[in-house]
Amino acid sequence: MTPVxxxxxxxxxxxxxxxxxxxxxxxxxxxxxxxxLFDEGNKLRRxxxxxxxxxxxxxxxxxxxxxxxCNESLxxxxxxxxxxxxxxxxxxxAHFEVDLVLGLRGGALFTPADLxxxxxxxxxxxxxxxxxxxxxxxxxxxxxxxxxxDALAALALRDGITLTGYRLGARFFAQFETLTPAPDTPLIxxxxxxxxxxxxxxxxxEDPTQARALAHMVADHLAGLAK
Amino acid sequence: xxxxxxxxxxxxxxxxxxxxxxxxxxxxxxxxxxGHLPELDSxxxxxxxxxxxxxxxxLIDDDEIDGEMLETYGALLAFAQAKRAQxxxx
Numbered sequence: 001m002t003p004v005x006x007x008x009x010x011x012x013x014x015x016x017x018x019x020x021x022x023x024x025x026x027x028x029x030x031x032x033x034x035x036x037l038f039d040e041g042n043k044l045r046r047x048x049x050x051x052x053x054x055x056x057x058x059x060x061x062x063x064x065x066x067x068x069x070c071n072e073s074l075x076x077x078x079x080x081x082x083x084x085x086x087x088x089x090x091x092x093x094a095h096f097e098v099d100l101v102l103g104l105r106g107g108a109l110f111t112p113a114d115l116x117x118x119x120x121x122x123x124x125x126x127x128x129x130x131x132x133x134x135x136x137x138x139x140x141x142x143x144x145x146x147x148x149x150d151a152l153a154a155l156a157l158r159d160g161i162t163l164t165g166y167r168l169g170a171r172f173f174a175q176f177e178t179l180t181p182a183p184d185t186p187l188i189x190x191x192x193x194x195x196x197x198x199x200x201x202x203x204x205x206e207d208p209t210q211a212r213a214l215a216h217m218v219a220d221h222l223a224g225l226a227k
Numbered sequence: 228x229x230x231x232x233x234x235x236x237x238x239x240x241x242x243x244x245x246x247x248x249x250x251x252x253x254x255x256x257x258x259x260x261x262g263h264l265p266e267l268d269s270x271x272x273x274x275x276x277x278x279x280x281x282x283x284x285x286l287i288d289d290d291e292i293d294g295e296m297l298e299t300y301g302a303l304l305a306f307a308q309a310k311r312a313q314x315x316x317x
Contacts, residue, residue, distance in 0.1 A: 134277070134292075135269045135270040135272070138269040138272045139269035141293065141294070142294070196241075196242035199274075200242050200278055201245050202243050202266040202268070202271035202274070202275075203245065203266045
């Protein structure tokens with residue numbers, strides 16, 4: 001597993017470089033994996049990398065990029081917008097010359113329309129924000145004060161907001177809330193994998209059986225594209 | 228409906244807490260949840276409530292969320308059963 005740099009657009013000035021984890025020789029194709037977002041990304045990180053290992057065993061190379069402002073990225077998250085993430089993914093897909101883009105959970109909101117795509121347990125921007133807002137409300141209640149969803153949403157749209165440690169800009173919040181996965185994209189539902197979705201877990205976890213099953217379905221899909 | 232709510236709630240807790248199969252069957256009404264299980268932090272509680280909404284077909288308002296309802300298994304079950312009964316009437 002190697003971290004590799006790829007050129008990524010920035011808000012202003014020349015493009016920056018972001019890291020991507022790369023694995024496999026790609027004799028049977030190359031897949032770009034858009035990670036799950038925010039807290040779900042942490043919960044699924046090991047599962048995602050285990051899926052990459054299983055793909056490599058099937059001869060499929062995979063690339064797991066950092067979205068600008070996330071993980072090892074030096075760009076501020078607060079200045080990102082969904083449009084910038086979409087552009088970053090397009091550049092990443094072109095740079096690594098991938099055959100398929102696999103979007104995990106919220107990552108499915110960013111699969112480019114003009115490339116073959118596959119979604120795993122996709123979810124909407126509104127659902128993700130609802131969850132993050134709820135966590136903030138629960139946390140406030142635990143600390144003995146009260147916050148309401150409406151007030152937090154108004155604040156987010158005016159000044160941006162910090163949710164579970166992620167500083168989201170006002171433009172990000174407004175645009176992200178409206179995103180839904182493209183309805184005609186082939187998808188892998190959690191019910192077709194052995195076990196419950198690991199993003200639901202209270203703690204990050206792993207499940208090699210599920211990772212192998214997901215890799216197997218991705219490999220089948222890729223083989224179908226090649227025919 | 229009471230029985231299915233109980234079973235579904237145990238299965239949700241099994242998924243969320245990553246319990247071994249069957250472990251949640253041993254939960255008693257006074258088994259402690261929030262405040263007793265370190266992994267149930269605010270993000271995990273938010274996930275747990277969303278999962279309960281999805282799998283039991285109910286909607287939980289933010290102002291219904293309080294420490295008491297999350298403190299024990301029995302309190303959470305009573306809350307879920309009341310919400311389901313309310314949803315069935317509506």
